[in-house]
Structures are given as structure tokens and as C-alpha cells.
Amino acid sequence: MKITKKLGSKKYLARIYLWFASLILLVTAILSSVVYYNVQEKVFDNEYKNSRKLLAQTKYNIEYLDNMVRNLILSTYNNNDVRALMYLNDDEKFDYMNVINKLKSSVVWSNSFVQSVYIYNNNKKNYYSTYGQFIHKDVEWEKLLQAHGGSIPPLKPIVRNMDVSLDASHVQMEKVLTYVMYELTDEQGRMDGAVILNIKLEWLFNNIKAINNVEMEQLSKMFILSDDQQFMEVNEALSEEGTKLAALLQEKYPTLRAAENYFTIKLDGNKYLAAYITVDHTGWILFKTVPYDEAYVYLNKLRTSIIIITVIVLLATLLVLYQVSRGIYRPVEQLVAQLRSSHFLGEETAASKDEFIFLQDVYKNSAAQLGQFHQEKISGQQRMKNRFLSKWILNSLSVSIADFEASCLEHKLPFRQEHNFMICVLKFDNYKHVTEKSFEEKELLVFAVMNIASEFLSQACYTEAVDLRNDHVAVILQSETSLDHLEALILQLLKECQTYLFQCYNLSITSSLSASVGDHTYATTAYQQALNVSMYRFIAGKMSVLTQGYIKQLGQIPSMDRVLELENQLLEQVRNGNYRGSADKLAALLDEVKKLEYSDMMLSLLHAVNQFKYLVYDLNKSRKEPVKVNTILMSKEMLQIETIGEFQTKWMEVIEEITSDTEVERDRISEDVVIALRIQEMIDERYADLNLGASEIATVIGISPAKVGKIFKAHKQMSIPDYMNRVRLERAVEWMENSQLNIQDIMRKVGFENESYFYKVFKAKFGTTPREFMAKRIKERM
Template sequence: MIKKLQNREKLSTTYLWSIFIVVIIIDFLITVALFSIYCAAQISTAAKNSVSQLEQVRTSTDILFESMEAVVNQLANDADTATFLLGESTNRLREAAVGLKIRTLCTANPYLRFITLYNDTSKRFVSSGYAGDDIKLNAQEFYDRLGDQPYVCFFRPIGDAYNVQLNKKAMAYTFVFRINLKPNSGSSDLVIIDVNESYFNNALAPIRVEEHEQRVLLQGTEQEFIAEMSALPAQELFSVAAGGSGADYPEAKSMESSGSMFFHTPGQFWFTTYVRSAKVGWTFYNMLPYQVVLGALVTPAILTVTMTLLTLAFGYVLSRWLSTHLYQPIKALYENYVDSAGEKKGNELELLSQAFSDMYLKADELERGLIASFHESKNFYLRALLSGERERVQGSLSTYRRLGINLNAPYYEVVVLECVPQEDMSREVGGKENLFIPYYALENITRELMGPALGVEFMRIGENHFAVLLYLEEPQLNDTLRQGLETIVDLMPREFHIDTSICVGQVVDSWMDINLVYEQEKIALHSRTASHYGRVFFAWDAPEAMSSDLYYSGLHTRLADCVRSGDLEACAREFDQALAAMKEISFKSARTYFRHILMSVLDVFFAALERDNEFFSKMMERLESLDRCENVRALRSVFLELLSSLSYRLSVGRKNSNQDAALQTKAYIDEHYDDPELSLRMLAERVQLSPAYLGRVFTAVTAYAFNDYVNQVRLEKAAELLRNTRMPVSRVSESVGVLNTNYFYSLFKKRYGVTPSAYRKGGCGKEPEEAADE
């Protein structure tokens, strides 16, 4: 008994820790995910704020640069300055005048420390701080730094360069511009502008993060670092030093105008943001230790850890509850066994076994249902592809990718199969064809034999019709795939008693042309299966096949004859035959071809329509709508609709001349309504018109369709017989020419709202208008 209790306790503990470990893993993953989101949000916010502050510094620099460009332009356009720069000898009076001019410009711009001109020919300097000849500037150093650039900037001490500079340790940002007033001399002069160090210190003051170490770098146009501003935690302002190079300086690899990056120096990790100036060509870097950016995450981290501990506590309680409930069936089994003999006290074991069996069966049914649902969903989207529903396909590209339907294959081939069970197979299953196994085998055989293709899609499109979509690497079926189709045709009747005919269409290079090939194959399979029964054949395998460069000249003539006779069914057949005969033609080319055919048909009837401008304009509008058709079904519908409108318009012109024929037909129906053989075709022969045309003339003259008028006359006579005689309903039906009594009942109730028997009992039925209202 003690051993049993120990085993039960051990099993319960196993359940508990198994569930609790899962809870710990999930809790850990959620914690890491949440904290990662917090970190990403904090870093993104810090980057945006830092970039925004650097953009203000960039704006200040752009304004400074524009001011210096304005100074250079004023000096270049000033007469005294130009005279000095063009001079080849020393003229102190002229230099004094230029010095006053420069001093005026320097005074107008308080952030400019000195402005200096250098004449390369006379080797003379003139400066706003000019006092005698004591200007210690090295012109060659400026030319070396300038190189081929239009300007250069560097950070340097200016105390020894100018004798009027009192603070000999003063530093300045020196901008050197090239000015060339002697284009043919082969040399250029210089404009040297020294900007106070305090200008950038003031511009950078707003971005100083107090109580933390910080570095700001200015990088020039040639990727050189002009200056480095740094501040320790106790400093309020930046200390400026000349820039350098090496591993202590970052480099923004991205070509974006601004951004953030990670940078590491010995002993420190830096969160670095940068902004580029398109005008000056500089890059500004703001570097802060990473702990500054992540310092704001302390509170969220504490909250996250607290929530983690709370959820772990809740998870432990939930784990104990689940382990207890999961252990109850096992506990019941332990209680129904004895230790010595091991015999059961009850049938709980069988019940538990049966429960597990039921669970597995349900799981299996669920799996099969999911698989069937996947196949149904895939077939739905395959049908949209075969039917040419372009808007649906283009709006569901992600779904097609998820279902594994390749819309980017190099080439496509559509194959349509027709399967007809043999007679002996029908007899074996008692006259009811159980085709699930043969059709399932057909799908698997097809997928296996078409394996060399890039991919295979198989779907059922009718009771005994199947479509196969192949993804190909080359614009034709290779010998392996052709032999595979021949194997299917040979194997299915031999092994499964199913005669199989396979129609192969042209290879296309776009999914938009799949619909055209599919419709061609359906037409070809319907019209040529008798001659190609049980074989592999091509959709264009017929004498009337045509290619894209061959004009099917007789089609518009035959269509014109059909329009004259009002035979729209013949028009539809002509359309299908022309579509099936096309070879190596895209859907766009087929649409253009049928548009040309319609225009040719309109030309045939131009003489009859030339006076009816309104109708002709409407026809041209419908012709334009042909170009908006996205698939063969829409193309066929618009094509036949236009021919129908044309036929109706022509019939209106002949209406008066055939009115007598319609009236004769009406009189014949009134007199011979009891003839079961009464039909439109019979009466058309009497008046020597085509059935379709007579039907339209009859409707135009009497405002009744032929069958509606015949049924009305017969039902009125039947109602009269029911009221005035005791003749059985079946005899009444035969007396008015309706041999099928059930059909007579249906017609009578539809018109009068009651059955013939009820009509007779009531003496009279409802009027047709009343029945229709109900």
C-alpha cells in the first residue's frame, strides 16, 4: 500500500513539473520578448531625439556656410579687392584700403574672427587683423590642405598667426576658399576665414546631456575629422580639440542623410547618431554611452521582472491544478487493481482504452478534415486561375504563395483528362460506378509520372474531367513528360478499366494566358473526343488549326450568315471552333483577333446601319468593352452579346415584311393547339423562315414568346373543359396537346395558382394576375 502511494505521488509530481517547466519556458520567452520591445522602443526614441538635435546643428552650420559664401562673393566682386588680387607687386596703400574693406565685412559678422586674402602672384596677405607685415601664415599649408577641393576646413590655433590676437592660445575653425580672378595664369588666390571656436560650442549647447560623458565629432567632405568636442560627466560645456583618425572614430556606412549606429572603443560602448549636411558636405556625430540610453529601462525592467514572478506564481498554482485533474483517471485505475493478483475490480481499464481509441479516431478525423479543407481551398484558387479571374488572382497573391501555387514559373502547360468507365466495370459494382479508388489512383499516377516538371497541380473539374497544371523550365513538353502521358492512357484502362483521353494545349509563359489554353482544351476535348478517344492529342490537332500570323478569312462571313438568320447558337459554335483552332496565340492576341472579326462583321452590314448613327455608336462602344475582358468567358459573352444586338437590329428592319407570317402562325396555334407535335420548327417550315427568326418575329408582333403563347392558349382551353365537362384531368391534358400529365399539372398551377382538380372543385381558380401577385 505504501509503495502504491509512493508511485502515485511520484507520478503526480512528474505531471506537476512537466507542466510547470512549460509555463517557465513560455514565461521566459514572453519576458524576453517584452523587454526586447521596450529596448527597441527606447533606442528608437533616443535616436529620433538625438537626430532632431543634430539637425538643428546642421542648420546652424548651413547658415554659417552660406554667410561665408556670401563674403567670398562680395570680395570677388569688389573693385578694390579685385585690384589687389590682380596686382603683381606690392602696393601698401591699396592693401590698406582692402584691409579696411575686409574689416568692415568681419565686423558685420560677429562670429567671424579674421578674414584674410592671399595673392599668389605677389605672395602678399591682407587681413582684417592686418598690422604691418607680421602675418605668420603658411600659404603652402593652405594649398596642401585644399588640394582639388573648392574649400577646406580645419581646427587650428591662431594666436601666433596674427599679431593683433591677444590670446595666443586661441583656437578657431579655419575655412579656406579658392578664388580665381586670373583664369589664364595657372594659379589661384585664397580667401581665409577664421570662425570663432564659440560658434559651434553655442550651436552644440542644446544637445549636451549633463552628468554623462559625451563626444561630438565634425567630419569633413573627405571623411577627415575636423574637430572633436568632448565632455566629462562634471563638465557643462564641450572641450574642443582637433580631429584625428583611427579606431576611436566611427564611420557611417549608410548613405542615408541621418541614422544611428553602434560603436565600440576600448572600455566603452557608444550609442551614436549622425546627420549629414548636403550643402556643406559634413557629417555630425553625437556619441553617448549605451548605459545613458538604456538607463530609462530600469523601471520597465523592474516591472517586467515583477510581472514575471507573479505569472510564475500563478503558473505554479495552475500547474498543480492541472496535474491534479490529469492524474484523476490514473488514480482511478490504481484504485481498481489489487497488488497480489493484479486482477481488476472493475472495467475502468477498458473504458480508458476505449476513450483513448475514440480520441485517436477524432484526431484522425480532424487531420483528414484539415487536409480536405486545404485541398478544397487550393482547388478554389486553382479554379480562379483556370477561369481567368485576374482580379481575384492579383488580389490573392499571398494566398497563392501560401498554398504553393507558383505564379512566377518560367512556363505553364495545362492538360485536361476525360475518364470514361468501361461497361464491365459498371456491371461489377451493380450498375453504380464507384470511381473513388480509380480517380485517386489517377491523381497519384499523374503526380508521379509528371515529377520531372517543376511542379504539378491536379484537380477535378467535372464528374469525369480533370485538369493538370504543370510548371515547366522550357517552352515545350520534354520526351519524359510526353511518355508519362502515354503511360497514363495505357495504364488506366488496363488496371482500372477506365478509358482515358488526354488533351494537351500550348505552352504559355504567363499565368494570365492559362485560361485561354484551358478553354481551348475543353472545346477540343468536347468536339474531338470521338476521333481521339483513349489517346493523347493536342488541342490544335485539326485541319483548321491556325497560327498567330494566319487570318481565318472565312469566319466573319459565316458569322454574318448566322446573324442574318438569327442563329445565335451557330455564332457560339463558330466562336468555340475558332478559339480551339488557335495555336501559339496569347489571350491578348486572341482578344485582338476576335475584335477584328467583329469589325469585319460590322463592315458587312454597314449599308444597312449607316443611317442609324445612334445604334452604330452603341455598337462601337460595346466593341471597345471587348478590350476590357479578362478571360475567355467574358470575351465570349461580350462577343455573342454584340452579335445578338446586331441580329435584333436587323430583324427590326424586316419586322413589317414578316408580320403576316407571325399572324399566320398565331392563327394556326389558335386552331391547332391540341396538336402534340406543334412546335416552332414545324411552323417555321410552313412560313419558310428559320425557327429562331420566326420566334423573334412572333414575339415582336404578338408581344408573346412562342412557347408562352402556346401554353396560354392550351391552358385557357383546359380551364374551359374543367369548368364545363367531367372529363378526367389526364384526358383534358391530352385534349389540349400536353401528353405529360405531370407537366400539365405544373403549367396549370403556375398559371392559376391551384391544381386542375382544385380548380374544378372550386368552380374557378384565381386569375393569372392574382396568382402572380401571390
């Protein structure tokens, strides 16, 4: 009984010893069975590393060539003479021979890897070539284009045959690597102007063999698998053995897992070790095959030595295992004994016989008590802090200096009475969608906005965010220096914060900033000012940054007589069924309304909508089917529309129904207007996106790029690239006037990638270079 009781009180000592013993025995059994395979893998891994090194060098060479070719074709594509030749019309004259000769000297003769350059003119359906005749016809290229539906992915290397025959009687084909660059396609899906660059594939192979000549074994072979499943052998023309190996590689590769770095194949009774690597941007895969060598004798000797050493170590380990187990268990034994003698754990816990279950119960009990205490403490402090900040912002006159200083000290707020304050309001755009989320999701979004905004703005000043349980969050700002001097930096940080929230959380935020106040009792005044400024989101649009200065820039307030005159003209155009005239008059009316103060603006729009409602009622008396007026324009929900652009879209839907002659025409016009407005809104929001273009917009909207450009130009009287450049240049000027960023940073922030092109379009619009523009603004400020 004593022995049983003693063993029961120390059962984990026995378990530790048995666990270690079982582990050692298991390791020994596994080691004896897998040692051969481990050593074999080590040998093969060394061989793989050698192959991988060669493949990595080859990959670098190919990627370096790919990068050079991309830069070369992009620079050629952006050449003004090339673009002029690319879009030359039938009735235009152009010295294309001079352009081709320039390309020969600057591209073909200057780069030994370039075989030829084609300039494709879709208007004339001609290829202007540096190879052969100036107007060249490449039959193999046309076959390839036809197989791909008239266009090939831009900047994608394609291996193809090229006819380089000197005469028709001796046909000679050459393997070339072809790159193509274009931006738009026509209605038939063909490239609307392109640059085609043909690279000598033989030059690439010679380059690889020349650089890796020392490491290329005689028996090893290297293959390239292109993205169209075409195999090429680097060392020589695809031999009979190479053809068979290529077929085995093509069969084996798709079955591999992502973690496998190499594999084996068998050909005619001989094993081969194959390694591979992918080449970025090209879609190619490089393979290297090496025959197995006679390494099994060495592997068997090494395996025997490892097994003997493992057995010796196992026996020695079992001898000392018992003492080690006792040493590990001793602190646990002492701790359990000490805790069992405590009286604060409770009878149920203290009576536990299992040592580790007992310790686990003790830990859970203690951790739960500490966690509950800590959570209650933090939650109470946070509620008190938020309550004080809300009271201060909403009714700052009720907070005395003594209360202010005491609360700042209690809640560890960084604010001081003697420094100026600013209030920033962050208002949720599309707030209706936010309210549709669950309470937990909404709380998470508010928490994210508060923390991220504080993180960004803390780079310029002290900050503290307040959740006011509404459609906005307030941020209190204070700095030891003048906040007026920091306003440009704060505005810049707010724009960066908006961009980050949109990219990471798909959350659109409009920011408004008050003027600085010199006393904590004016915090409510500053908050009301920032809140009033935020109302002008209706004009500026979503994701805008608003200040009192923006309101002043809106210009002279028009007379109400002018607004009423435009309102009457709009109603008259609608009554006469003139769609275009109605659209123009509505745009003119809204342009005048934008200049009013916000309250007058809303009253003017409500009055116009009310008059429009009476007009619709009057028109419905003479119509067979009444017009279904958009309910948003006829109810209080109109006040929930966040931008004047959305308001204009809703109004135009009703005007289109009234003025259209047929159902089909009405649907077509309405659809085109909505598409044009969607394109404009997408450009206004994503102007900084380098990937934004006609193709991207067409993908989002779901129509062809050609139709996107046609609809936008018909309704906006300018092309998509011209409108994008206008928006980007306007944003660039805002950054120049309100930040300390240099020209390169501003250029990238607004979506320009090429500096010379940025300078060109900037000077074309403003008559001066960006550098001269910034220098002039700095001089005006001084």
C-alpha cells in the first residue's frame, strides 16, 4: 500500500521517464529506417543546389534581358515620332522612312539582341519594319495574331517563328522572342496601334551558354518551357534524347506540389535528377536535368556509421535518463506541495491528486481574477476619458480651467491650456452603408478610424480622437508651435490617412479642419466650425479635405434672382421635352448653387425640386402613362444625398423619362449618362492609381474599352486620358500649394510615373513648368 501510494503521488515522475524512454526508442527505430533516405536526400540536395545555382543565374540573365526589352519597347512606344506613325491617318503625310531609319540606328544597331522593330498602324493596317522592306508583311506574325483573336497580351514574351528567307525559293525560319506594346483595341478586338519588338532567341541562348560555360556539364541538359507549353533546349537544337526528356518533364511538372524543389524521371532505364525554377513576368519555367551518379557505395558506408553512433548515444541516454527526469520533476513537486498547503485556493482545487491538473486549475483561477480586474479598470478609465472629451467638445464653456487641467492629468491627456487647439471632423462617406452593418462591425470601423487618424496626425501634433456616436469622429489637435504653420502638414497627413483607410478598409472618409483657437473654452466653437465646413462635402465630393479656405475659394455668392432665372429656364426646357437643353440648364443651375452658402444651397435645391414636382404633376395630366418620379427627389431623403453629383444623377433620371420619345431611346440615354458619370466618379476617386485606364474602367463597368471612351467623350467632350490628366494636374497643384513635398513625390501621389511626361502636360495646361510654378508660389508667400 505504501509503495502504491508513493507511486501514485509521483506518477508524473514515472510518466516523464517513460515518455523520454519511448521518445528515444521511437527516434532510434525511425532513424534506423530513414537514415539511408536522409543521406540520399542530402547528396541529391547538394546536386540540386548546384543545379539551382545554375538555374538562378540563367533566370537572372533572362529577367535582365526581359527588363531591358520592356524598358526599350516602352521608350520606343512613348517616342513622339513613333506614336505619330502609329496613329497616322490615310489623309496625313508623314516621313515614315526617316522614323524607321532612326529606329534602326537607335534600337536595332545599338542593341545586338534586337532582330527588328515593327510599328503597327491600325488605321492603315500596315506594319512599318526595320527588317526587310519599310512596309513589311510577316505571315507568321499574322497567323499568331489570328490565333489570339487579333491582340496579344502587352509586354508578354512570345516565342515564334519568323520568316527570314532572302527569296521565295529558299524558305528559312528563325526563332525569335516577340514583345508587343499597345494600350487600346478597336471594336474588332485588334490592337489600335502597337510597337512590336523581335528579339534574337539565338542571342539569348548564346548568352546563357557563354556566362555559364564553366558550370554546364556535358551530360546535363537545360530546357525552357514557355507559357504556351513549347519546350526549347538551351544547349543545342532539340535532340531525340532532349525531345523524350522534354515530354517526361511536361508530363511530370503539373503533378508536383508547390513545396517540391526537384524530382526524378526515368528514361530508357536511366534515372535523371530534374530541378526547375520559374522566371518572373515571362511565364517561363527553366528545367535542368542531371543523370544519377554512382554514389550508393558512399551512402551505405555513411548510413552504417550513423546507425552505430545512434545506438551508442541511445544506451548512454537511457542510463542518465532517470536522474534527468528526477531533476526536471523536483521543482514541480516542491511547487505542488507548497500550493496544496495554501488555504486561499478552495477545498475542491486543493484536493486535486493530479499535479498538472492542479497547477492548471490554480493558473486559470488566478488569471481569470487578474484579467477581470484589469479589464474593469481599463474599461472604466476609457469611459471616463471619452465622457470628458465629449463634454469638452460639445459644451466647452462648462469645463473650467481647473477641471480641464485636472482631467488632462487624470486621463494622461497631452493638452495644455496655454497652447492653441484645432478640431478635425472625420465624416463617413456612404454612411447609409455603414449603418447597415452590425453593431460590432460598426464599432470596429469607428475604432479603426480613430486609431489610424491619431497615428497619422501624431506626426505633426498631439492628438486625441473622440467617438461622438454619429456619422463622424472628432480629433482634437494641439501643438507647442503655431498650428497655423502646421496646417499644410496636417492637410497632407489627412490625405494620406484617407488613402490608407480606403486601401485597407475600403472606407471613404471626408475630412474637415477648423481654424485654430487659443483657449480650451472655444473647443465647441471650433468643433461647430469644422462640422459646418464638412457640409461642403456636398460640393467637393467624397474623400475631400475641407477647410475654411476652401469655402472662400468658391467665389462670389450669386444673387438669388440668377438662381431662380436658371431654375425657370430648366423647367422650360423640361416642359419642351429638350433633353440636351435640360441637361445643360441643370448643370448651369447646379454650378450657380455651388457658390451659395450651404443652408441657402439646400433651400434653393428644395425650392427647385418642389417646382419640378408641380411641373411633373402638370405634365402627367397629358401623358398616357405617368412619369415615375424618383422618390429621393420628392422626400426628406434628398437631404441624405452626400454629393451634388449624386443629386444631379437622380434628377437626370426623371428628366430622361420625361424627355425621351421612346422607351428604347430613354433606356439608352439613361444608361450612357450613368456610365459617363460612373467613369467620372471612378477617375475622381482613383486618379492616383497607375493601373487606371480605359481597359481597367471597362473591366469594372463591364463594356468594351472602345465603347467606354466613346460614351465618355460624347458626354464630357474630352477623352478619358485628357480628363485623367486634368484631375491629376489639379490635385498636383493642390499638393504644391498645401505641402512641403518635392515634385517627384507629388508626381507619384497624383498618378504620374514618367517625369518628362508630367512636365510636358503641366506646361501645356499652366504655361509653366512645375518647378517654376512652385518657385512662384513660394515667392508669393514670402
